[in-house]
Amino acid sequence: MMDAPHSLWRATVPEPGSFPALERNLSVDVAIIGGGYTGLSAACHLAEAGASVALVEARSIGFGGSGRNVGLVNAGLWVPPDSVEARLGTPAGTRLNAALAEGPEVVFDLIARHQIRCEAVRNGTLHCAHSAAGLRDLTARFAQQQARGAPVALLDPAQTASRTGTTAYLGALWDGRAGTIQPLAYAQGLARVARQYGAQIFEHSPALAVSRTGDGWSVSTPKGTLRAARLIQATNAYGAGRAGQNPVIPAHFFQLATAPLPVALQSAILSGREGCWDTAPVLTSLRMEASGRLLLGALGNLDGPGRGPHAAWARRKLEKLFPQLRGIGFDHAWTGRIAMTTTHLPCVHSLGPKAVSIFGYSGRGIGPGTVFGRAAAQWALGTGDFPVAITDPAPEPAVALKAAALETGAVLTHLVGARH
Numbered sequence: 001m002m003d004a005p006h007s008l009w010r011a012t013v014p015e016p017g018s019f020p021a022l023e024r025n026l027s028v029d030v031a032i033i034g035g036g037y038t039g040l041s042a043a044c045h046l047a048e049a050g051a052s053v054a055l056v057e058a059r060s061i062g063f064g065g066s067g068r069n070v071g072l073v074n075a076g077l078w079v080p081p082d083s084v085e086a087r088l089g090t091p092a093g094t095r096l097n098a099a100l101a102e103g104p105e106v107v108f109d110l111i112a113r114h115q116i117r118c119e120a121v122r123n124g125t126l127h128c129a130h131s132a133a134g135l136r137d138l139t140a141r142f143a144q145q146q147a148r149g150a151p152v153a154l155l156d157p158a159q160t161a162s163r164t165g166t167t168a169y170l171g172a173l174w175d176g177r178a179g180t181i182q183p184l185a186y187a188q189g190l191a192r193v194a195r196q197y198g199a200q201i202f203e204h205s206p207a208l209a210v211s212r213t214g215d216g217w218s219v220s221t222p223k224g225t226l227r228a229a230r231l232i233q234a235t236n237a238y239g240a241g242r243a244g245q246n247p248v249i250p251a252h253f254f255q256l257a258t259a260p261l262p263v264a265l266q267s268a269i270l271s272g273r274e275g276c277w278d279t280a281p282v283l284t285s286l287r288m289e290a291s292g293r294l295l296l297g298a299l300g301n302l303d304g305p306g307r308g309p310h311a312a313w314a315r316r317k318l319e320k321l322f323p324q325l326r327g328i329g330f331d332h333a334w335t336g337r338i339a340m341t342t343t344h345l346p347c348v349h350s351l352g353p354k355a356v357s358i359f360g361y362s363g364r365g366i367g368p369g370t371v372f373g374r375a376a377a378q379w380a381l382g383t384g385d386f387p388v389a390i391t392d393p394a395p396e397p398a399v400a401l402k403a404a405a406l407e408t409g410a411v412l413t414h415l416v417g418a419r420h
């Protein structure tokens with residue numbers, strides 16, 4: 001089976017590394033399950049510090065959210081910082097906000113230090129107001145970020161139109177810490193760096209079972225077993241089989257990419273190459289990539305029965321935002337699963353002695369996944385800890401119902417939106 005078919009990122013990845021399957025028994029200090037940003041960042045930082053580490057990935061590197069996302073490297077979470085502090089209490093919330101505010105710095109530093117070829121552009125991102133209520137939300141977010149010394153600016157409608165190339169928005173919050181990447185290329189680059197430092201990486205090696213053996217852990221895959229003193233599970237919304245499941249609500253998000261646009265249009269749309277998304281509850285994301293393709297994304301599943309309404313909406317939305325693109329079709333289409341938690345905050349669950357599962361970035365995982373992966377390395381080495389408390393696993397009730405409600409909401413919104 002192909003991994004994430006039709007993804008533009010898979011078609012254009014510049015460092016398409018490949019790794020063998022685990023076909024023997026292996027003992028290491030730290031075993032990692034999952035080859036996305038969290039697992040790979042942990043592997044890089046552990047191997048760089050001299051630990052022996054092995055990572056097993058069920059499919060291929062970046063098969064999950066890390067190879068399918070929009071590529072907006074944002075600071076913090078979706079939840080604004082005051083709400084994070086309200087939910088966790090001031091000391092814990094302040095700690096998490098501070099750790100994730102530096103997410104883009106950690107990501108772009110790794111990219112620069114290891115010369116990862118992933119189309120990195122650090123010109124900030126634009127959060128665009130789709131309505132008066134959206135503008136009020138952005139104004140509140142602006143005040144919260146400004147109070148924390150973040151390099152942010154609130155743009156008026158004219159400035160927003162000149163930066164985005166569309167008059168559809170009432171304003172925008174620009175965040176200068178942020179930027180864009182080719183997401184799969186970043187994951188592949190991290191895998192290359194981890195291997196260079198000595199990490200052993202195995203693809204097509206699903207963890208089928210995890211068990212406690214002696215004072216360590218045993219991870220069984222179809223053709224080999226990994227033994228380790230410490231275990232890091234980093235499977236987020238892509239848990240394959242019982243060994244990788246997390247209590248998350250899967251929310252689908254799709255993207256469509258045009259062919260490279262004519263040069264005149266490339267310079268009229270998102271000319272500063274900021275990535276952007278809007279304040280709508282069923283949000284729209286927009287960005288250009290290196291060869292001048294425009295990417296449009298939204299909540300919804302193109303691999304399910306809602307494909308027709310989602311795709312029809314996307315064509316109309318593109319023309320509504322940019323009338324000059326009338327008649328331009330999409331070359332690539334793909335969907336990914338976002339790991340939502342009820343609080344919209346990431347979780348670190350204890351799986352037993354010296355074993356954790358890290359998940360639940362709720363749609364904001366490039367910076368946070370990299371930061372939590374680095375924290376996992378420090379936790380495993382005994383030199384640091386996570387920016388959230390390690391808690392006992394708690395089931396997420398009515399997951400299927402909540403996921404169906406999200407998809408139904410997206411389909412209905414797109415059916416209505418497609419008429420305009």
Ligand SMILES: Cc1cc2nc3c(=O)[nH]c(=O)nc-3n(C[C@H](O)[C@H](O)[C@H](O)COP(=O)(O)OP(=O)(O)OC[C@H]3O[C@@H](n4cnc5c(N)ncnc54)[C@H](O)[C@@H]3O)c2cc1C
Pocket residue numbers: 033034035036037038039040056057058059060061062063064065066067068069070071072073074205206207208234235236237238239240241243244253254335336337338358359361362363364365366367368369
């Ligand atoms: C469509 C979409 C758009 C998004 N846009 C953005 C964005 O613009 N900016 C942003 O910051 N975040 C974004 N996100 C969120 C971000 O992509 C994720 O939070 C992040 O990639 C999570 O990384 P991860 O390493 O924790 O998990 P993943 O990248 O999902 O990796 C988990 C891996 O574990 C593997 N696995 C699962 N079970 C097993 C097993 N049993 N054995 C071995 N391996 C296993 C999977 O195959 C998978 O490769 C988006 C997500 C999606 C889906």
